[in-house]
Amino acid sequence: MVNAGGSEPGEPGYSLEAPVRDAFAPGGALSRAADQFMPRAGQTEMALAVARTIAHGGALVVEAGTGVGKTYSYLVPALLSGERVLLSTATKTLQDQLFGRDLPRLVEALGLPVRTALLKGRGSYLCLHRMELARHDANFPDRAALRSLAKIEEWSQVTRTGDLAELPGLDERSPLIPLVTSTRENCLGSDCPKFRSCHVNIARREALAADVVVINHHLFFADMAVRESGMAELLPTVRIAIFDEAHQLNETGVQFLGANLTTGQLLDFARDMLGAGLQFARGLVDWQTIVSQVERAARDLRLSVGKTTSNARLRWVDEAPEGVEPRAWREALDELHLACTHAIEGLATVSEMAPDFPRLQERATELAQRVERFGAKCEPAAVRWIDVGMQLRLVESPLDIAKAVQDKLLKTGSAEGSSRSWVFTSATLGDDARLSWFTEPCGLGEAEILRVDSPFDYRNQACVYVPRDIVKPNDAAHSGQVAAIAAEGARRLGGRTMVLTTTLRALRAIGEELQRRFEGAGEIEVLVQGQLPKRRLMERFREGGTQGRAGCVLVASASFWEGVDLPGDTLQLVVIDKLPFPPPGDPLVEARSQRLELQGRSSFNDYSIPEAAVALKQGAGRLIRRESDQGVLVVCDSRLATMGYGRRLMAALPPMLRLESRDDYLAALTRISTTSPAWT
Known part of the structure; x- marks a missing residue:
């Protein structure tokens, strides 16, 4: 499609800026697409930057604070470009929102003949x-x-x-x-x-025929790794790719760009082989024996690790993982390889009897190859470990995705690379001007950087409190004190409280203590992650104290630190148990830290603090979601107020009013409960 200026993308006269500016103006297309639309300078600034990148190619990285309206900032120029566009998000929830709500609204408001498609894994x-x-x-x-x-x-x-x-x-x-x-x-x-x-194939065909395709990061990187998801055909036909929730790109990418082998994969294979064998070739092969050999080898591999604590991650720098007897580990891998070989041989004898058998043979061959890989030395630029849980997971991972992005996406130095447009955006991408936390591991050091502040009046909408008298996070009494602070706040607010923890141990301890405190009273219901599906937890929390029900406290970890949208008075108190530094014993964290030290850099300043800053911003971002929201953030870690690096972490938070004492904290809760319009 030729744009209004009469030029093609990449040519000197090509400009999207005028139609984009018109769309965001008062009375423009956005006022018809969004409820109670108000022009925002930051939203328009971002949209114009995206328009320039689409027109001229290259990479743009945008950190857009909560409330900027970044979704429309990239959708409007993408749609007005008239070109095929790939939109990638971190979660299926945002995928569904983009495809089911945001895109249809804009397509109708802009009056464009655009065909959209949704593609998942x-x-x-x-x-x-x-x-x-x-x-x-x-x-x-x-x-x-x-x-x-x-x-x-x-x-x-x-x-x-x-x-x-x-x-x-x-x-x-x-x-x-x-x-x-x-x-x-x-x-x-x-x-x-x-x-x-x-x-799956119908969805892929629709994606190939669409103008705008909505995918997710997992699907994107799975295809980059194995060229199987349908993206291999789709991506070459798309010049514009936009990644929302881009802060998850690196951690998602490294999952797919390495290798993994799990006992779950082996047991799934064994189950499928037995099912197909008994259904299509009963009596022709001793399926029970072959399957039992695979299952036994998978169990023996798990047993060779011993009684390691569940949910542990063990370093693997030598012949065997840390704490595992090398000879037993080697024998277990050999037995597993032999079991896969016997499966390959058995499946080969019946390969023509049903289409299931050649595919099962391919799976057995691939499993055998993975066993061989983990029996050899680790790749020099990668790190290896095992995850011990209900199943055993062997992992070999690159330290970041920088090389893959440079070589496979940006194709730096090539004509194809310079003509493509890449946009990466999120509310949290770093705590320095270059957004190094994101751009370095993602290979985007040469990208254009734009930071757009949130339009919210944080000083009048929110405040932050750091209890000075709380024990250190490694003290056994810490979780109990966090629970006491959360309980006091929840009582004053009638619930409306979320406690975010940095570990599963703290999750359990704080959750149990809060449930003990409110047991039988009927005033507050304590919801704990893991006790119900996430969807049900969120539904119940949103219901809160309506229709005569008790208010809610939600204790959660991991995925609840981000992507949770609870506007209005649904959530008014967020309690974070401690500063979210990366776990020092994690093999991937250790390997990244060692690489920085070898480069003469400080792993604490250049890795640990930026990681904590971004995670802290994500957690704090749950609190204020709209211009009218009010709330209190409590960080139960005195290091934020007493250590030198605390100033850097505090600066990473939105500019909330700081509370200096418990009395100030309680007074702030009282003002919220009486719907006072401001803190000052």
């Missing part, structure tokens, strides 16, 4: 073939799972997309999901009897 779509196999699976979980399968079968008759997100009441943790979805390993491809009606 395989695990999001119902696999019709595996659904049929599940009905005949001898190892099916239980009667409840059978009832759930019946509901899925009924839904399968009416769904157009096959997206499991459409299915109400399906718990994201359900053991049924792996049985009715496919993976790269077990998909039969064009040999599948359900290939023509396959939801």
